[in-house]
Amino acid sequence: MQRITIAPSQINDNYISLTPEQHHYLTRVLRLQTDGQFQAIDGTGQLYLCEIAAANAQIIQLITPLVGELPPPITLICALPKGNNFDDIVRACTELGVMTILPAISDRTLLVPSPQKYQRWCKIAQEATEQSERLTSPTVAEPRALQRILSELPDRSYKYLCEARGEHPHLLTCLQSSQLIDLPIIIAIGPEGGWTPAEIQLALTHNFQLVSLGRQILRTITAPIVALSIVTAAIEQILVPKS
Amino acid sequence: MQRITIAPSQINDNYISLTPEQHHYLTRVLRLQTDGQFQAIDGTGQLYLCEIAAANAQIIQLITPLVGELPPPITLICALPKGNNFDDIVRACTELGVMTILPAISDRTLLVPSPQKYQRWCKIAQEATEQSERLTSPTVAEPRALQRILSELPDRSYKYLCEARGEHPHLLTCLQSSQLIDLPIIIAIGPEGGWTPAEIQLALTHNFQLVSLGRQILRTITAPIVALSIVTAAIEQILVPKS
Numbered sequence: 001m002q003r004i005t006i007a008p009s010q011i012n013d014n015y016i017s018l019t020p021e022q023h024h025y026l027t028r029v030l031r032l033q034t035d036g037q038f039q040a041i042d043g044t045g046q047l048y049l050c051e052i053a054a055a056n057a058q059i060i061q062l063i064t065p066l067v068g069e070l071p072p073p074i075t076l077i078c079a080l081p082k083g084n085n086f087d088d089i090v091r092a093c094t095e096l097g098v099m100t101i102l103p104a105i106s107d108r109t110l111l112v113p114s115p116q117k118y119q120r121w122c123k124i125a126q127e128a129t130e131q132s133e134r135l136t137s138p139t140v141a142e143p144r145a146l147q148r149i150l151s152e153l154p155d156r157s158y159k160y161l162c163e164a165r166g167e168h169p170h171l172l173t174c175l176q177s178s179q180l181i182d183l184p185i186i187i188a189i190g191p192e193g194g195w196t197p198a199e200i201q202l203a204l205t206h207n208f209q210l211v212s213l214g215r216q217i218l219r220t221i222t223a224p225i226v227a228l229s230i231v232t233a234a235i236e237q238i239l240v241p242k243s
Numbered sequence: 244m245q246r247i248t249i250a251p252s253q254i255n256d257n258y259i260s261l262t263p264e265q266h267h268y269l270t271r272v273l274r275l276q277t278d279g280q281f282q283a284i285d286g287t288g289q290l291y292l293c294e295i296a297a298a299n300a301q302i303i304q305l306i307t308p309l310v311g312e313l314p315p316p317i318t319l320i321c322a323l324p325k326g327n328n329f330d331d332i333v334r335a336c337t338e339l340g341v342m343t344i345l346p347a348i349s350d351r352t353l354l355v356p357s358p359q360k361y362q363r364w365c366k367i368a369q370e371a372t373e374q375s376e377r378l379t380s381p382t383v384a385e386p387r388a389l390q391r392i393l394s395e396l397p398d399r400s401y402k403y404l405c406e407a408r409g410e411h412p413h414l415l416t417c418l419q420s421s422q423l424i425d426l427p428i429i430i431a432i433g434p435e436g437g438w439t440p441a442e443i444q445l446a447l448t449h450n451f452q453l454v455s456l457g458r459q460i461l462r463t464i465t466a467p468i469v470a471l472s473i474v475t476a477a478i479e480q481i482l483v484p485k486s
Binding site: 131133134216232 | 340374377465
């Protein structure tokens with residue numbers, strides 16, 4: 001069944017006030033008639049079965065989640081890469097269950113993106129949430145300086161800064177030696193050319209642990225997907241004990 | 244220093260017969276003069292320091308590998324996805340150290356790609372080898388039926404078939420309970436809609452183990468990158484013991 005994302009504020013009693021765009025999508029693109037059913041997620045973990053009712057929609061049922069979210073919230077701090085590659089990072093990391101994406105302007109970031117780009121990322125996160133049948137949309141923050149991002153992170157969390165070509169312990173090893181599901185997990189991935197020494201020093205003062213993603217030389221677009229893959233695999237292992 | 248990929252057959256004594264395309268790239272695009280230096284990899288693990296010498300190039304030195312290849316060769320069997328997404332799979336999996344990519348025509352493969360596509364994948368693998376500073380280009384095979392691919396695999400290898408939404412043990416758990424670096428590793432990833440029951444049965448008769456990549460619902464383009472990320476992380480952990 002087709003699924004759309006709504007804002008919680010669109011719900012009033014058992015009705016959803018559809019935006020003109022949503023109404024057009026449901027009735028013109030999907031060609032749903034009155035009483036035609038679809039699913040709606042509100043981005044906070046609720047999934048509803050709905051029916052078209054004139055210009056709006058009626059909620060028929062709150063459906064039990066089909067796919068669980070991973071228990072510890074995962075935050076990705078990602079230095080903005082060149083070009084349009086951040087789109088792909090947002091899409092793949094949303095599939096992989098990220099809860100918060102913090103695009104960072106780092107010393108080696110070349111271009112600060114336009115507000116249009118930021119809105120595009122939010123839309124991509126929403127689409128990827130629907131496609132991957134997640135119930136919670138990740139939050140994509142507006143790009144900010146790394147320094148400011150680091151200063152606003154929760155103290156009690158597992159924080160890992162990935163550095164290429166370093167002699168650091170592997171992310172998987174670090175994750176597997178932590179309790180892992182008791183605290184939020186924060187992963188920071190650098191730009192083309194990597195983090196500057198000053199940025200690494202700053203991260204250390206914010207209690208980040210320096211980790212490696214292995215001996216491969218990864219593009220900036222591949223590294224976050226690799227890191228998230230390792231994080232989710234390590235969490236799955238804890239949730240589903242070895243048989 | 245700029246790097247190009249040559250075929251081993253281009254080397255004769257200490258000289259490399261450059262193709263017109265390579266010569267153009269070195270002298271026109273990179274603007275190297277006579278005696279200008281560049282690096283060449285031959286796709287089999289050798290890295291050479293070279294100098295332009297008239298229409299050809301002279302090998303100055305065989306350079307010690309900078310970045311090691313992972314010891315067990317990794318083979319990816321990947322059912323062809325819709326659209327042009329296989330390009331991205333080839334690129335990212337090359338970065339991640341795959342040695343052999345076997346595009347598979349499965350029951351749910353919709354379109355058999357043209358020979359041009361196949362040549363394009365080989366070119367992408369070569370480019371990604373250079374960019375990720377690997378010394379060995381992965382082999383990309385021509386698309387073949389899954390049945391034929393499975394029948395030609397080496398017997399002595401670790402074989403994992405990834406299935407979405409199954410109740411299988413996690414790939415990471417399976418890898419960590421194996422010796423891992425003593426035998427080749429073969430990972431099979433299905434198409435949109437997954438493997439058919441007949442294909443799963445066939446894989447079982449070829450001694451594949453059914454594994455999960457976790458509770459997330461991944462696109463066909465994301466799944467191979469996630470699987471390879473987990474494989475390389477597990478290998479790294481064995482190579483670099485916990486401190």
